[in-house]
Amino acid sequence: MRSFDRSNAAQERLHELIPGGAHTYARGSDQYPEFMTPILVRGNGCRVWDCDGNEYVEYGMGLRSVTLGHGYRPVVEAVSRTVADGVNFSRPTELELLAAEDFLTLVPGADMVKFAKNGSDATTAAVRLARAATGRDTVAICDQPFFSVDDWFIGTTGMNAGIPAADSTVRFPYNDLDSLAAVLDSHSVACVIMEAATALADPAPGYLAGVRALCDRYGTLLVFDEMITGFRWSAGGAQGLYRVIPDLSCWGKAMGNGFPISALAGRREFMELGGLRTERDRVFLLSTTHGPETGALAAFRAVVRAYAETDPVGRMEHAGRRLADGVNAIAADLGIGGHLEVLGRPSCLVFVTRDAEGRPSQPFRTLFLQELLERGVLGQSFVTSAAHTDADIDHTIEACRSAAEIYCRAVQQGSVDGLLHGRPVAPAIRAHAAPRYIDPVRQVS
Template sequence: MNSGRRDFARSNEIQARLHDLVPGGAHTYARGADQYPEQMAPILVRGSGCRVWDSDGNEYVEYGMGLRSVTLGHGYRPVLDAVTAAIADGVNFSRPTELELHAAEDFLSLVPGADMVKFAKNGSDATTAAVRLARAATGRSVVAVCAQPFFSVDDWFIGTTAMNSGIDDTATVQFAYNDLAALAEVLAAVPVACVIMEAATALAEPEPGYLHGVRDLCDRYGALLVFDEMITGFRWSAGGAQQVYGVRPDLSCWGKAMGNGFPISALAGKREFMELGGLRTDRDRVFLLSTTHGAESAALAAFRAVVHAYASTDPIGRMERAGRRLAAAVNAIAADLGIADYLQVVGRPSCLIYVTRNPKGAPSQALRTLFLQELLARGVLGQSFVTSAAHTDDDIDATAAACREAAVVYRRALEQGSVTGLLAGLPVAPAIRRTAAPRRLPTP
C-alpha cells in the first residue's frame, strides 16, 4: 500500500456539500467527519470484500465494516444473488409474503430463547418496541439501562446522554455492568418494567454467574430481561450472546450483521409477551412494530442468504482468526517500539479496538486521531479493528505494515509529549456530545 500522503480533495469537496444539505454532513453520527482527522474523511464510492475506494481513487483495507453490519464482506456474491432474485418479483406488497414465513423460521431456528419474531429496519425500532412491550406487560414505566455505549435514538435512551436537547424526562435509570449489587439496588428502589443490556461487549465479558444473576433478579422483581444483540448477534455466534452464555432473555433485539449490510432488524422473544402485539390476546393490544418497509423482500432475502452462509462457511471463525492475527501483530509492533503501555489492541478477536494513551497513561483522543491519520495515509480505514470474514492474511499483513509506520509517528508524539507538528488539525470528538465544539464548523 502507498505510504505517501493521499489526496482527499474530491472527498473534502463532497463533504462540504453534504454539510450544506444534511445536518452534520452524514446520516449517522458515528460516520461524521468529526470522527476523522480534519480534511481526511474519505467519501466512499464502492467496496469489495474488506477493501473500499473513495471518490479520490484511494484504496483502503476497511475495519468496522459498516458499523459492524458487514461480516461476510462488501458485495458478497451469494447475498447479492439472493437479493437480485427476490427483487425481480417485486419488493413490497400489501399482504405478507412466503418469504416472511421462511425468514421467521430461519431466525427462530438460530435463536434458542425466542418463540416469535418481528422484523424491522433499524436497531432502535427493535429496542424501543421492546421497551414499549415491557411497559405494557408490566404496567410499569421505568427502564433500567446498563451503562453501555448505545441502545436507541429514541427518548428513553438519548435522554440519558449528553446530547439530550429537546427530550423530556425519560423514566430511565442506569446500572453498572458486572455489578449485581448495583442492579439489585435499582430494582429494589423503584418498580422497573425491563432491564436492557448487552450481555457482553468488545471489552467486557460477563463474570461467572453474572448473567444468571441478572436473570434471577429480573424474575424476583418482576422486570423483563432484554438483551441487545445488535453487536453480539452474528458476531459472537449466529444465535447471539444468549446462545454463548446460556441465559434466556424475555426479549432480544437484533440488527447490524443480520443482512450483511442490508437494512434489517428484529425484535424476538417469549410468546407470552410477543402475543400482546398480536391477535391472540384478551388484554389491551400493544402497538408493537408496524412498518411499511420492515418486511420488504430485499432485506429478508439478504438475511436468509446470511443464515445459509453462517451454516456453511464459518464466518465467525474466520473473522476471529483474522482478529487474533492482527491483535498479535500490532501489539508485537508496539512492544518492539517500546510503547506497549501506550498503544494496545484489545477486545474480542472479532470486535477489536485500539487503545491510545498519553505519556501519563491517560486515554488520549489526540493520539488516537494521530494514529488514525497515519493509518488513513497508508491505506487503512479503521476507527477500530473490527474484522470480517473477508479479511485475508494479506489484508492483515498490509494492515500490520501500515501500523508499524503509524506507530513510529505515534512514538515520536509520545517522546515530544504532544501531537504538535504531527497531527494536522483538531482531534476527533465524541460522536454524542452536547455541543458541536470542539469540531464546530464555520457558518457559510
C-alpha cells in the same frame, strides 16, 4: 501523500445538505482527521475505494453490520433474484414466514419474531412491550454506550436537546449484581436492557444467570441487545454462547450483511400482546411499511445459509487474533505498549490510544487514524469481517508499524504538536459541535 481533494469537497457539500454531513453520527467527519474524510464509492470484500481513487483495507465494516464482506456474492444474488419479483406488497409474503422460521431456528429461546429496519425500532418496541406487560414505566439500562435514538435512551446522554425531562430510565454498571439488585429494589422496573457482553467485557462467571434470577425475582423483563453480538459472537448471539435466555432480544446489523433489517424476538406470552391472540389491551408493537420488504429478508436468509455452510465467526476471530498480536508486538518493541494497544474480542477489536502520561487521548487517537489513512487503512476500530485475508492483515500490520513509529515520536515529545494536521476527533454523542464546530460562513467562503 494521498490526495483527499474530491472527498473533502464532497464532505463540504454534504454539510450543506445533510445535518452533520452524514446519516449516522458515528460516520461523521468529526470522527476522522480533519481534511482526511474519505467519501466512499464502492467496496469489495474488506477493501473500499473513495472518490479520489484511494484504496483502503476497511475495519468497522459498516458499523459492524458487514461480517461476510462487501458485495458478498451469495447475498447479492439472493437479493437480486428476489427483488426482481417485487419488493413491497399489501399482504404478507411467503418470504416473511420462511425468514421467521430461519430466525427462530437460530434463536431457540424465542417463540416469535417481528422484523423491522433499524435497531432503535426493535429496542424501543421491547421497552414498550415490557411496560405494557408489567404496568411499570422505569427502564433499567446497563452502563453501555448505545441502545436507541429514542427519548428513553438519548435523554440519558449529553446530546439530549429536544427531549422533555424524564425520570423513567436508570443506569446500572456491568458485572455488578449488587448494583442491579439495588436498582430493582428501589424502583418499579419494567425491564432491564443490556448487552450480554461487549468487545471489552465478558460476563463474570454466574453474572448473566444472576441477572436472569434478579429479573425473575422482581417480575422484571430481561432484554438482551444483540445488535453487535448477534452473528459476531455466534449466529445465535450472546445468548446462544452464554446459554442465558432473555424474555426479549433485539437484533440488527450483521443479520443482513449490511442490508437494512432488524428484529425483535421473545417469549410468546409477551410478543402476543402486539398481536390478535390476546384479550388484554393491545400494544402497538412494530408496524413498519418497509419492515417486511423482500430484499432485506432475502439477504437475511442468505446470511443464515452462509453461517450454516461456512465459518464466518471463526474467520473473523482468526484475522482479529493475528492483527491484535501483530500490532501489540510492534507497540511493545517501540516501548509504547502502555500507550497504543489493541484490545477486545478477536471479532470485535478496538484500539486504545493514550498520551504521554498514559491518559486516553483524542489527539493521539487522531494521529493514529491520520497515519493509518495515509497508508491505506480505514476504520475507527479494528473490527474484522470474514473477508479479511492474511494478506489484508499483513498490510494493516505494516501500516501500523509505520504509524506506531510516528506515534512513538509523539509520546517522546509529550504531544502531537507538529505531527497532527487539523483538529482532533471528538465523541460522536456530545452536547455541542465544538471542538469540531464548522463555521458555515467560512465553509462557503
